[in-house]
């Protein structure tokens with residue numbers, strides 16, 4: 471038995487309940503969760519129908535300690551400090567072999583299949599299955615995760631900071647470094663300065679961007695954005711951000727990142743890119759949302775590359791230890807991402823605050 475924040479209805483709130491978690495089988499690792507970050511994606515999944523059967527346990531930014539391993543686990547030992555991620559990969563399909571695990575053809579291989587009749591569910595409540603969303607289910611005291619979804623981090627890494635590597639950092643910094651391949655001297659715009667957007671700024675700075683323009687409708691995000699390396703800030707609640715960026719850069723930025731998940735801001739990102747530049751759509755939209763793309767003007771004449779970004783095109787086994795080492799060397803700011811450390815029971819209150827747009831990340835550190 472363990473305590474978990476369970477989603478019972480698509481109303482954006484969680485109930486703290488006792489549920490059962492199975493023993494590790496095959497290549498599964500049982501992690502005692504020490505820190506679990508509150509990403510906005512979990513809130514989207516708790517409010518809108520993405521096809522996940524309820525009840526469900528969400529949470530995918532986790533750091534913790536390995537407490538048990540399945541008989542086929544090769545990479546982990548009891549006592550290892552690990553960070554988990556929602557990227558699921560098989561390790562043997564053409565995409566995985568090609569080094570693009572984030573494009574795996576068979577991500578479901580990391581889950582228990584319907585064929586496993588004896589033990590189909592990692593999580594149960596009174597014997598009935600509970601969905602473990604993203605294969606992580608980290609809003610809980612323990613998480614049972616396939617070893618491909620975990621990476622080892624040094625024991626000096628504090629758990630709260632480590633948990634953010636699992637999504638906010640790999641997605642944000644990875645979008646700048648891997649997906650967009652930002653080059654020294656280039657110009658970047660970031661729309662949405664939350665837990666993920668701040669990491670886009672970090673990635674752009676690490677890659678040597680000359681100008682990083684942060685855009686948010688919450689003016690208090692300016693101080694935070696500048697701490698991470700933004701050179702300019704635009705308050706989108708007052709100013710036409712597209713016109714302002716074109717004015718500041720003489721026509722548009724090399725790379726524009728949308729990190730909100732709205733039609734308007736996604737279209738703005740495409741408008742902010744210079745001729746031949748790139749627009750990277752990171753924000754998760756509602757399942758029925760679409761955006762308008764003017765093929766003649768945006769794609770043909772202005773030649774803007776419009777790219778959907780999944781988890782910053784990250785190979786977690788390389789990149790999570792890399793970001794941990796950059797943090798330990800003082801080259802990656804994770805400390806200022808943590809607005810608050812909270813207990814599992816505070817999750818609903820913390821998500822209400824996130825919706826207000828004033829905070830970066832709340833991290834559950836007491837279970």
Ligand SMILES: NC(=O)c1ccc[n+]([C@@H]2O[C@H](COP(=O)([O-])OP(=O)(O)OC[C@H]3O[C@@H](n4cnc5c(N)ncnc54)[C@H](O)[C@@H]3O)[C@@H](O)[C@H]2O)c1
Nearest residue numbers: 510511662663664665666686687730731753754780781827
């Ligand atoms: N593609 C991926 O792989 C991936 C991974 C992680 C998160 N996400 C998504 O990224 C998005 C951001 O996540 P987060 O955890 O950083 O969220 P967050 O709530 O911390 O940040 C969102 C920010 O956007 C700002 N904002 C809202 N409306 C705006 C507008 N109209 N103009 C400018 N700024 C606006 C808010 O003030 C806030 O600062 C979410 O949609 C999340 O689901 C995607």
Ligand SMILES: [Zn+2]
Nearest residue numbers: 509511637638
């Ligand atoms: Zn996330």
Ligand SMILES: [Zn+2]
Nearest residue numbers: 560563566574
């Ligand atoms: Zn694969």
